[in-house]
Amino acid sequence: MKTSYWCTVLVESVEELIKAHRGLEREVYLDIENSSPVPEEILEAMLPYFNEKAYGNPTLTHKPGWEAYEVIIKSAKEIAGFLGAKNPEEINFTPGETEANNLAIIGTAMKKRKEGNKIVISEIEPLSIIHVCEMLEKQGFKTVKIPVDSEGFVNLEKLKEKVDKDAIIASFSAVNNEVGTVQPIREILEITKDKNPDIIFHTDLSDAYGRIPFNVKKIPIDLATISSYKILGPRGIGALYVREGFRLQRIIEGQIGTQRLWPGVENTPAIIGFAKASELTFQNFEQNISHMKRLRDKLIDGILNNINETILNGPVGDKRSPDNVNISFLKCEGEALTIELSLKGVYVSSGSACTRRALQPSHVLVAIGRKFEEAHGSILMKVTRYHTEEDINYVLKVIPEAVARLRKIYGSMGES
Numbered sequence: 001m002k003t004s005y006w007c008t009v010l011v012e013s014v015e016e017l018i019k020a021h022r023g024l025e026r027e028v029y030l031d032i033e034n035s036s037p038v039p040e041e042i043l044e045a046m047l048p049y050f051n052e053k054a055y056g057n058p059t060l061t062h063k064p065g066w067e068a069y070e071v072i073i074k075s076a077k078e079i080a081g082f083l084g085a086k087n088p089e090e091i092n093f094t095p096g097e098t099e100a101n102n103l104a105i106i107g108t109a110m111k112k113r114k115e116g117n118k119i120v121i122s123e124i125e126p127l128s129i130i131h132v133c134e135m136l137e138k139q140g141f142k143t144v145k146i147p148v149d150s151e152g153f154v155n156l157e158k159l160k161e162k163v164d165k166d167a168i169i170a171s172f173s174a175v176n177n178e179v180g181t182v183q184p185i186r187e188i189l190e191i192t193k194d195k196n197p198d199i200i201f202h203t204d205l206s207d208a209y210g211r212i213p214f215n216v217k218k219i220p221i222d223l224a225t226i227s228s229y230k231i232l233g234p235r236g237i238g239a240l241y242v243r244e245g246f247r248l249q250r251i252i253e254g255q256i257g258t259q260r261l262w263p264g265v266e267n268t269p270a271i272i273g274f275a276k277a278s279e280l281t282f283q284n285f286e287q288n289i290s291h292m293k294r295l296r297d298k299l300i301d302g303i304l305n306n307i308n309e310t311i312l313n314g315p316v317g318d319k320r321s322p323d324n325v326n327i328s329f330l331k332c333e334g335e336a337l338t339i340e341l342s343l344k345g346v347y348v349s350s351g352s353a354c355t356r357r358a359l360q361p362s363h364v365l366v367a368i369g370r371k372f373e374e375a376h377g378s379i380l381m382k383v384t385r386y387h388t389e390e391d392i393n394y395v396l397k398v399i400p401e402a403v404a405r406l407r408k409i410y411g412s413m414g415e416s
Contacts, residue, residue, distance in 0.1 A: 075275035084215035116166035152181030179314030180324025210281035233277030237270035
């Protein structure tokens, strides 16, 4: 079933869609996976740096340049502290998660290509890892994908088999962005380093940073990716942690500023926003996590207990990220459900954010054993510290109505 068909069935035009949103009872934004509104306090922290102060190039020796340099280093120091890093020089700002993952994988591969050609990842890594590995295969590298179980956990026995002296980098996300699986990263790290002490270990922390405790001193990884918008900060900024002592090769060339690994003029306002978002995320951390877990479980239980033919994708409890809800609705096309819910003011995503327009099932859901129709009927929702019980109550009110309507359409199509 093509997405365009469902768009025609449910809404005839963009104008009709916009009109339908007027006068909604409530709007609940749960599509944090793809983007997020920036909270007012973060926006206020950023605004002065567009035209009032620190608007200069941080490499230049004048007052605006000195100010920019100072706030960038200060922001890096703050973020390093939240990660448990030794110093701000270990934080390398990039335009986002995708760029940081590219820098980690390509930069390591180019640096260590004389030592081996194997890259070890899981089957459920983000596409910014998988696609990079596919590109590197054309240059003589080999990608080994470790399978996962039905909850998304890496098969550790297979990992032990595949890591050898030819493996130069291993990359495993600490939390899966789609199904919320919290991987045993310490154990995965220990296995890879035991099999090959020289291997470089990277983890994409974008869905772990601010959601689970993680300290790079206690779990001594070499490289780690973090993202701003995943913690409600501005888009267009992320960072790669690079362990002190490892000289990663940069992958683009240009004017070198404060960021040796990512040339160009730094985006000072976005960096400020990233630091402020980090500060707010880690304030009252335990309280915030407890709040998100409560809303997550309320949403999961409310759907599974009240709508038949539904499947939770991923694990439960502490094995799952506190913000993640991914559920498949059988006899219901996921893309159509996102439209139907949008008309009621509930904003979610279907399948993987990176693949939803490709009409292909999520590679993550396929890897954990979901059938084609189960994967296509999936909805991804993420809660934040800003969501309320009333928000979740509203979502639980409109989802059964939306699913029932779509299943009725599905049934009538099957009869015709």
